[in-house]
Amino acid sequence: MSPSFFGGIHPDDGKRLASNSAIEVLPPPEQVVIPMSMHIGAECVPAVKKGDRVLLGQVIGEAPSFVSAPIHSSVSGVVAAVEPRLHPNGRNVLSVVISNDGKDEYYEGVAPHEEDALSPSDIIGIVKAAGIVGMGGAAFPTHAKISSALGRVDTMIVNAAECEPYITADHRILLERPDEVLAGIRLLMRALGLDRAVLAVEANKADAIKALKEKLRPGGDGIRLLTLKTRYPQGAEKQLIQTVTGRQVPLGGLPADVGCVVFNAFTCWSVNRAVKTGLPAIERVVTVSGPGIAAPSNLLCRIGTPVERLISAAGGLAGEVNKIIMGGPMMGNAIYSTEVPVVKGTNSVLAMTKEYDRHVENPACIRCGRCVAVCPMRLQPLYLYICERKGDAAGLNRLNVSDCIECGSCAYICPGRLELVQSIRSGKAIARGKK
Ligand code: SF4
Numbered sequence: 001m002s003p004s005f006f007g008g009i010h011p012d013d014g015k016r017l018a019s020n021s022a023i024e025v026l027p028p029p030e031q032v033v034i035p036m037s038m039h040i041g042a043e044c045v046p047a048v049k050k051g052d053r054v055l056l057g058q059v060i061g062e063a064p065s066f067v068s069a070p071i072h073s074s075v076s077g078v079v080a081a082v083e084p085r086l087h088p089n090g091r092n093v094l095s096v097v098i099s100n101d102g103k104d105e106y107y108e109g110v111a112p113h114e115e116d117a118l119s120p121s122d123i124i125g126i127v128k129a130a131g132i133v134g135m136g137g138a139a140f141p142t143h144a145k146i147s148s149a150l151g152r153v154d155t156m157i158v159n160a161a162e163c164e165p166y167i168t169a170d171h172r173i174l175l176e177r178p179d180e181v182l183a184g185i186r187l188l189m190r191a192l193g194l195d196r197a198v199l200a201v202e203a204n205k206a207d208a209i210k211a212l213k214e215k216l217r218p219g220g221d222g223i224r225l226l227t228l229k230t231r232y233p234q235g236a237e238k239q240l241i242q243t244v245t246g247r248q249v250p251l252g253g254l255p256a257d258v259g260c261v262v263f264n265a266f267t268c269w270s271v272n273r274a275v276k277t278g279l280p281a282i283e284r285v286v287t288v289s290g291p292g293i294a295a296p297s298n299l300l301c302r303i304g305t306p307v308e309r310l311i312s313a314a315g316g317l318a319g320e321v322n323k324i325i326m327g328g329p330m331m332g333n334a335i336y337s338t339e340v341p342v343v344k345g346t347n348s349v350l351a352m353t354k355e356y357d358r359h360v361e362n363p364a365c366i367r368c369g370r371c372v373a374v375c376p377m378r379l380q381p382l383y384l385y386i387c388e389r390k391g392d393a394a395g396l397n398r399l400n401v402s403d404c405i406e407c408g409s410c411a412y413i414c415p416g417r418l419e420l421v422q423s424i425r426s427g428k429a430i431a432r433g434k435k
């Protein structure tokens with residue numbers, strides 16, 4: 001078992017709600033809404049127009065620049081509209097709406113690759129063409145991450161910490177498809193020219209760890225399985241690198257600056273599938289859970305499926321639900337309509353009930369210092385809060401507000417119930433002179 005990083009918290013992880021639910025395939029909906037922006041980087045340009053017939057796996061959004069990722073149809077059918085639609089980020093984003101013909105007719109380009117014959121640049125090309133992005137939620141284009149790490153890194157880390165409460169999508173893919181995840185790791189190692197990788201899994205996934213151990217080739221095949229002490233936010237990139245290697249990513253720096261590159265476990269699974277079958281990023285596993293979900297589930301669903309369909313497949317809402325979150329309860333975002341679609345980075349949909357609401361009318365700091373003790377970035381959340389209230393840009397910069405990873409540990413631990421993360425987000429804008 002590895003040591004851990006500075007700070008952090010041990011929230012009730014709520015994973016028991018869905019961790020024993022095997023992945024179920026959710027039948028595709030009658031209509032998918034596929035936004036042209038589902039990644040960090042330039043928005044895609046629609047490659048189809050209203051009335052066009054499209055096939056499953058066909059490119060419907062072209063990437064206009066290197067830091068971008070093409071977007072594919074997740075069904076076969078007819079384009080019903082190309083227009084702005086509500087995105088999980090709360091904005092209207094240009095989207096391709098496709099009426100599903102129910103035939104799942106594959107695009108001719110969807111075909112397996114001759115794996116043994118692939119060069120590193122072939123693998124990067126397949127990852128790029130498949131539109132694979134960081135599937136743990138960050139959604140940074142994977143081909144760009146590989147390219148920027150080439151020749152600069154000696155350590156590849158696979159992030160299977162899945163430290164956010166309730167989410168079990170990666171847990172289930174590790175448990176149910178360990179071979180496919182490991183094959184994806186080997187492909188990424190080949191693409192990077194590395195002969196070693198560390199697969200880092202939190203100890204609360206004992207069954208998945210056992211399944212992976214059984215599938216690792218004798219001698220480990222260059223892949224070291226590392227069991228991590230369970231602690232939030234273990235899966236944050238900088239914290240994971242520190243735990244696994246002891247290296248500290250410098251302020252404002254990137255993992256490659258300390259010789260590391262990090263991929264999410266589901267991303268590895270997606271890479272393997274793109275190589276083995278030719279299927280691009282058209283579906284993903286989403287955990288539908290939380291105290292307000294009747295039958296917490298892990299659903300393999302097509303990109304563009306409306307969230308309301310996932311909720312209904314998980315038995316519908318239960319209790320006094322006051323918030324629906326996409327992503328985890330610590331770092332995810334509340335959504336205000338269940339009509340928004342699943343996008344590439346959607347790893348969970350959570351329904352929270354009233355008793356989990358931490359909002360109070362008059363939050364007050366009692367100067368206990370607990371927020372400082374848990375901050376994994378060694379910041380002083382209380383003083384960031386004070387500077388934000390005063391609009392003190394110089395103070396915020398002096399306190400390194402931009403280093404905050406918005407993990408929410410400080411707000412979670414705060415007995416005064418200060419809305420520290422919202423305040424720090426606002427503080428970042430003040431520090432940049434944008435407020
Ligand atoms: S944890 Fe909350 S109450 Fe304690 S010092 Fe920090 S902001 Fe104040």
Ligand code: SF4
Nearest residue numbers: 375404405407408410
């Ligand atoms: S200040 Fe930022 S990094 Fe530190 S605990 Fe709070 S949210 Fe996390």
